[in-house]
Amino acid sequence: MSLLGRDLAERAIARALARGGDFADLYVEDRNGLALSLDDRRLERAQTGRERGASVRVVLGEATYFGHVDGLADDDVLSVAESVSRALDADARAPRALESPTAVSSHPVGERPEDVDVARKADMLRACDEEARGAGGEVAQVTVSYAETRRRVQVFSSEGCTASDDRTRVRLGVQVVARRDGTVETGHETRGGHAGFELLDERPEEVAATAAGRALTMLDAVDAPTGRMPVVVGNGFGGVLLHEAVGHGLEADAVQKHASVYAGKLGERLAEPFVNAYDDGRKPGEWGSDGIDDEGTPTQMTRILEDGRLTSYLYDLLRARKDGVASTGNGRRESFRHLPVPRMTNTYFAPGDATADDLIAGTDRGLYAVSFGGGQVEPATGDFVFGVSEGYLIEGGEVTAPVRGATLIGNGLEALRAIDGVAGDLRIATGFCGKAGQRVAAGVGQPHVRIRGLTVGGTAA
Amino acid sequence: MPADHAAPADGRDLEDIGRRAVEAAVAAGADDAEAWVERSWGREIRVYEGAVESLSEAGARGAGVRVFNGDSPGYAYGTDLSESGLAALARAAAGAAAVTDPDEHAGLPDECGAARVTELSSPDLAAWSTERKVSLALEVERAARTRPGVTQVEDTVYADSEECAAIVNSRGFAASYEATSAWAYASAFAGEGSDLMTGLGVGLGRAPEALDPEAIGGEAADRALALTGARQPGSRRCPVVLDAFVAASFVGFIGGMLSADAVQRGRSLFADREGEEIAAPALRLLDDGTHPDGFASAPFDGEGSPRRRTPLIEEGRLTSYLFDTRTARKAGRATTGSAVRSSYRSPPSVGTANLVIEPGDGDLEALVATARDGLFVTDVAGLHSGVNPISGSFSVGATGRLIEGGELGPPVREITIASDLVSMLRSVRAVGATARWVPFGGSVSAVPLLLGEMTVSGS
Missing domain, CATH: 3.30.2290.10 (PmbA/TldD superfamily)
Structure with a gap:
């Protein structure tokens, strides 16, 4: 498969650097899709889409210059390279010759x-x-x-x-x-x-x-309780809590702008020693997996928490260069119309030794948050809010009545520190993550996890 | 930039493309067809610590074709606007229509047309050089950064867009319009570590002239500084003042619930409540698709019906839902010109254009004084996950300041406010006098609101 020949790519990159730049890349995409939806017993919507285009980025010092074009004809690609280069006013830089293609492990697709x-x-x-x-x-x-x-x-x-x-x-x-x-x-x-x-x-x-x-x-739900209590978070989509409250703070753009509570904490113990977590874009077949990221770096399994210690941030090429490290394969873009930014792939807590039953049995009075309707976090402070879409009371070590209207409110660092149990039942669910106006597929996951104390904003009087 | 990219293409060019797409769809067997064609040219300038971080300048184009095979709809979109590309698009749309179930209410509008809307496009935008726009972004950042107490300005963005859209259908309707927009925002930090608080400042208009860098940067700084030292307060029940940003977010959510589509599917708490009293008399809400300052204004909606003003809440009564052609036919009503498209990638669906909260007559100080002891909310989190759209009950995270003795008091965080939307609307005690356009909850002309008692959960 080749959308664009090497010759044209080489010419476009040379043209992009014609008025200077430390680095340039060309991103080429052909995407198509089908969406169907059924509502009120009727197949209401069927739609297909096809978009093809390219974008060019030139980096000079700390500044990035970017442009994109619809279409992959020679003229389209060369003209976008030309127009991006015009934003600069320095000496031409000669690019390195293109190497032979990076071999990537593709994810198996059985039935197209x-x-x-x-x-x-x-x-x-x-x-x-x-x-x-x-x-x-x-x-x-x-x-x-x-x-x-x-x-x-x-x-x-x-x-x-x-x-x-x-x-x-x-x-x-x-x-x-x-x-x-x-x-x-x-x-x-x-x-x-x-x-x-x-x-x-x-x-x-x-x-x-x-x-x-x-x-x-x-339908049988009672009003959610209000106050501070232990919370057992369900496996699978429960991992959205890790994604929002921790993961975003590990993205190197936020860290380098001191817009993350995790800045300067590399190597520090943030959680109990039995807490381990990964961002893994290589995990076969998972929702957030790819062969390469959108800067050509092969995806990898990055350990972000090892025995409770913070071990890595998530990097794209630009932020990695600034920190003098290698990209972790997290430079992702929604489409050719977007600049790459550090983004999570599949982010999850690794399985622990407990079981979900243990975690619940060890809770006298608390909340069992199975699934979230969504959430929001301020990466700079780590403060988060999550709506619990499926939740239950835990009373006397047993799951009892379902509750409606529960909201979890807290802080990522505090919640991490308060994890006192991790089960072995890891599952990864399908999320969509929005950042910098870009929406990408992101896998969120975890086994059952217990947090010693979190504020539950309920609706009960 | 190359001259042919300097401005969006003339609407007639897009109408020609639309006509060819419609012809191709009819040739592919469609009974009815409609094409939506867009072309845009935009810039985004991001600055950080006094220098350009990124500068993007790009054009985009695309078309979406909607066909009806009898009563069965199908949709396809793409970026290839050549003759063969349009033919492929038409075939794909026809193929999609072959799989959907018929819907007796589906179809093109019976009457299309364009409202007279002026001032959507400003020639001043094209007159600004990129360098001047960069300077503006840097001024916004400097205005925020130089306020004492601001520890950092995380993100400062200037962006603008010139766009042109055309619609053509097989009943002979063709129209197009051009619009320009320019906006800027900054996100400032005050305090450090676990005491760090953030503030957002925004400005928007049809051209960069409308943006006041001092005001935008200053607002970001002021909003962050007002929150420094915020603590979690004790739980209470008290009156609540929503600032304009927060009022807009709530109103945007309510506007979504007034879509006839949500109502007809039983997914709105406002179903079967037309004509009923759902709010305090002080609150008046309308949707205005033709307001010159509203970013969502246009002569016609996403299926070619004229845009207009639709009163939604008057004298506390729910006066109308928002209809497109399909929901109007189903309800035996007329469309309100509320078919919206987020881009050529989506077929039209029912939505708000520009929501307008009619201003009342008290400034923010007056609302705070009237509240006496309560909570002033400047930010909410988790609105879309925290509200049950059918019951309207909600519990959302909030940040702001306590109101003590009729004045703004200490800043507070990590709280939730809970109520239900109708109780909240009925509890509106006063409506602020100073309106501004904000990009929250869609495009909203918002004012602060004073609400009666709400449950505030803290420690």
Whole structure:
């Protein structure tokens, strides 16, 4: 697969550096996708998209100059290189010759989604709808969505980098609304990965059953308690807490601007010795995995917490160069229209020795937060807020009533320090992460984790 | 930059592309077809510690084609606007329509048209050189950085855009418009370590002239400085004053719930409440798709219906939902011109244009004085995860200052405020007098609001 020939790439990079620059790269992308959604028993939306384009970046000192263009014709690519170079006013720099392509481990794609008949996908959505509606008479509405994307990218740089990647992602999501008298609750579940359609071949209806089960369970919810208490955070999507409250603070752009509470803490003990965590863009088939990042660096498994100590930040090329280290393969972009910034791939706590049952049994009174509706964090302070979409009371070491309206509020450093138990049941879920106006696929995950004390903002009087 | 990139293409060029796309879709078997074509040219300048951190300058283009195969809709978008690219787009849209289920209410609008909207585009934007824009960004940063107590300015951005959009459909409608926008923001820090607090300053307009760098940088600094030393207060029930940023975020959320699509699907707490009293008489809310200062203003909406003003809450009553053609047909009503598109990548859906909270007659000091003892909220976190759209109950994180004896008191953090949206709307006791456009909750002309008692959870 080649979107752009080496000759043209070399000419474009030379042109980009014609008026100076320490570094230049050319990013080339051809993306296409299909999205289907079913709502109110009707397959309402079907849409396809195809976008092709390129972008050029020139770095001089601390400044980056950037431009992009739709289309991959020779003139498109050369003209964007030309226009970016015009922002500079220094002596031309000769780029290194392009090397032979970087070998990358691609993630296995069994059944190419675009080869699967769209009618079969539509049937899958209808089967999910049936499954959810069959879960109980109180199921009032079901929304099922399916998306597949394929992004073929190439990266060329003035340091000689030549790399390419072929990324296929599929994702199935089900949202269920259940209603009883005046009470309405929603349940949500997704399954997705850097994989082909085979990921969804095996009982896709389970996704619908889980979503429906959540909505129905929450109909019995009581108002959430308010105050400080131990919180057991569920595996899988519970990892969004790590992603938001810790991960963003480890991204080197925030660290270098002193906009992170984790700045200057490398090597410090931030958590108990049994706490380990990774950012792993190589993990086979996971949602946030790629062969290379969007600067041509192979993705890797980066240990961010080792025995409770902070061991690494997450780097792209620019920030790595500034700190005199190597990129950790975290320079990601939403598309060719965006500059790369340090971003997480799949971020998760490593499995520990406890079990989820142990963590709950050891809690006299607390909250079991299974899933979050979303969250927000201020990386500079580490302060976070998360809405608990599925949560339960823990009373006398047992999970009891579901609760509605719980909000977790706290601080990343304090929450890390307060982790007093990690189970072994690691799972990674599909998230979308927004930063600097760019939305990328990010895997969030963890085993069950217990936090000794967190403020729960509830709705109970 | 090359001359052909200096400004967006003339609307007629885009209409021609749209016409060819529609013809290709009809040739591919569509009963009805519509094309939305966009071209834009924009810059983003990011500065840090007195120097340019990044400078982006780029154009983008694309088209989205919506077809109807009988009552079944299909959509496809792409960036290849050549003859063969448009033909591929038309085929893809027709293919998509083959898989969807028919919807008797779906289809092109019965009547298309364009409202007269002036001043969407300013010639001043093109007159500014890149160097001058860089200077403006640096001035914003300097204004924030030089305030005593500011420890750092993390991020300062100037951005602008010139865009042109056209719509063409198989019923013979074709129209286009151009718009310009320029905005800047800065994020300042005050304090250090665990006491660090952040503040955001923003400004927006049709051209850089409208941006006051002192005001934007100063606002970022002032908002951060006002919060230094913030602590978690004890829990209480008290009156709450929302500043304009926060009021806009809440109103934006409420605007989303007034979409007839959310209502008809039973996903809105406002379903079956048209005509009912849902707010205090002091609160008046409308959606104005034609306001010259609103960033979402345009002559026509995302499916070619004229934009207009739609009162949403008047005298405390819910006066109307927002409709596009499909939801209007379903409800036996007329569209309110509320079909929105985030870009050519998405088919139209129902949404707000520019929400306007009608100003009242008290300045912020007056609202704070009236509250006497309460909470002044300058930031909320987790609004979209913390609100149940169907019951309207919410619990969101908040930052701000206590109000003590009718004056602003010590700063507070790590609190949540909880209520439900209708109780909150009904508890509006006073509406601020000074409106400003803010990019939170969509595009909102916002004022501060004084609310009755809310549950505030702290330590």
